[in-house]
Amino acid sequence: MKASRRTLLKGAAALAAPSFAGTAFAAPSRSPAGADDETYWREVAKAYDVKKDIINLENGYWGVMARPVAERYVENLKRINHDNSYYARRSYGDDYKTVIAQLAAALGAEDEEIALTRGATEALKGLIAGYNKLEPGDAVMYADLDYPEMIAMMDWRAAKSECEVVKVSIPEPSTHDGLIAFYKKALTDNPSVKLLLLTHISNRTGLAIPLKEIVAMARAKGVDCIVDAAHSWGQMDFSANDIGADFVGYNLHKWIGAPIGVGMIYIRKGRLDDISPDPGAPAYDMERVAGRIHTGTMDFAAALTLPAALKFHHDVGPALKAARFSYLRDLWAESSRELPGVEILTPSDPRLHAGITSFRLARKTTPEDNIAVSKRLLDEFNIFTVHRVGVAAGACVRVTPALYNTPDDVIALAKALKVMSA
Template sequence: MTSIPMSTTAEQTDQRARDEAFWKDVAQRYDVEPGALNLEYGYFGRMTREVLRQYEQNLAYVNRSNAVYVRQRFDTHDSEVIRADLAQLLGVGAHEIALTRCATESLQTLIRNYNELQPGEQVLISDLDYNSVQTAMRWLARRCGAGIVEITHRHPATYESLLQSYREAFVANPGIKLMALTHVTHRTGLVMPVQDLTDLARSHGVDVILDGAHALGQLDFELEALNVPFAGFNLQKWMGAPLSLGFVYVRQGRLAAIDPDMGDTRYADDDILGRVPYGTPNIPALMTLPTVFAEHRAIGGSAVKGARLAYLRDLWVKEARGIEGIEVLTPDDPRLYCGITSFRFTRHEDQQVMAQRLLDEHGILAVTRYGAGCGPCIRITPGFTTRAEDMARLVAALRALA
């Protein structure tokens, strides 16, 4: 596969996104089980054959060598090299990140251990945040004797309406101290204007915990430039790492706001490693990360991956906007969408029934999502093995079912 350098022009990135021969080549690096057309890559990504092969080899090796390798080499050296590799990929300091098992663990750990919330203050969540983040924020508020402010975003969302929703919440509730913010919501794929929102939050003295679960690997961003104090991520969605890996990010200078996890004393007070749950990680999975990062870079990084996913999304959305009986919920402002987009059948009450019909009658797997203020929807998420013709198949199915 020809790789392209990370520093390419927007035009080159755009060309690559449309280059079916290139993506056919990429697709050949994966084994895909025959069956339904998978438009539910929002759950987790597939490993390439090479990553899978390495993972299997690492598993066999760690099983053979056991503590002789893990105690003498992995714990003392290799795990730090892997953390440094990840930090380099993100453009942050290794001391600002700690590996975890998933985004949920990362985000809940940050929320659980946030120590700057005082009784009488408030936390803020929105209808588009992830369920386990919402429940953790409610839990934190209860535990600290704080209040909870829950906002519902306007529909259809615009760049300005998203900023306005938060602006109004901050003005109406000057006691807000901490907010959850989801970079890419799992409900509709809407991309939040994170940088502007963190600036706004900071001007109101509000700390942000960023949920980056769907952003890493499909949105081209500089973590440090987002200016968030705290963030949680996973590596199995758009990075294509084995399942069971994630990490927390705590910006330099903000570690004191997060307590050691459950009173951990294994690490120094200024070491982020003590801020995440202790335990034996999935070592063979961690050992694959250098290969995962090398493949990510070789394909052109998040810029190229994200452009491809957004291109596939545009292929079906452009057609679907013109189909009577289909409402696409995610806006077309390029700042506000990525590869994931949701829609609903307006003439059918039950979207779950329609998702089942998509599968039964057209062989297409997609999931329903509930909880957004804009109502129940069906989420479409292409992946790196999805072809332009798969999107045409989806459009034909939507026409038939609408």
């Protein structure tokens, strides 16, 4: 009989329990009042050992591990290094199945629908390269806010399948209904499109698209969607069915807080044959999701640390995390929206953003302009950010708070922008 989601998550907690003793994090016993309950969030922040001499608002590259997760990773690394291939050949297979079961339970998926990768990039490359339903004369579509490597993969897929490429630019500013209408018109105007790349949360601007509605609309038109969810699961609270997509690439080392080098590929049950196996995958994987990518030797210790990352994620609370990220984002972004000369690139609508949001100073649209803006924030205000390029309307500066950031951190950014806008 298949284990329930609750049973599997309890199993994850038990597996990870040793790293939550002593000086490690223990979730406060009381329920927090909400995203602005600083007593609770100060306790959460204590679980992170981070650089204190700057205000780091560039946490989108990867998510720093909380202390109990990092401790568990070190324990696992020592174990793997000690036991070597004796462990890998005799025990890892069963442990991998346990990790997959816990991940599936957390995502609301079936075990057979997912496999581990080394990141969302590897997962998405496998999905795009393996998609086998295109015919000559069909078209693929992607947007300016999609990830550059995935855009390159879509171009490659189109060339290999003798297809056309349709490139669209997400409008600024965007609205929830406007985005749905935008994709509806794009698909109606381009009836040859059969494969659509969608990015749940853009790494460039932080825009969160109404994914479920767009996926359903595309499906009704006979268009398959490959979804880049590198930045969404863990930053937003949702299950696999909440977004409704059949093909998804996830990161686990960003907002879930696992060690660097762990991601996940998702293929909905019944759709496996529409993604061809990786040519290098072993024969025993050809009928499994794991055969749609071929990672070679993974970081065993990182994979074994996933239960600890999931435990911390659930101890803090997925919905609370999402609320906290949005709260920190709103403190600086909404207070800066009316500043003359400051363009906030994600809307106020909470459905269209999570924690990531980018800004642009008026007439500062080149990469060089935004490198200079980011440098000034660091040199003059001690705030670390990163510039982003590829947006049709021009380059920008991305701001990404983490759970260890405080309201004072993001208010400092708002104050800096007030000075810079003047």
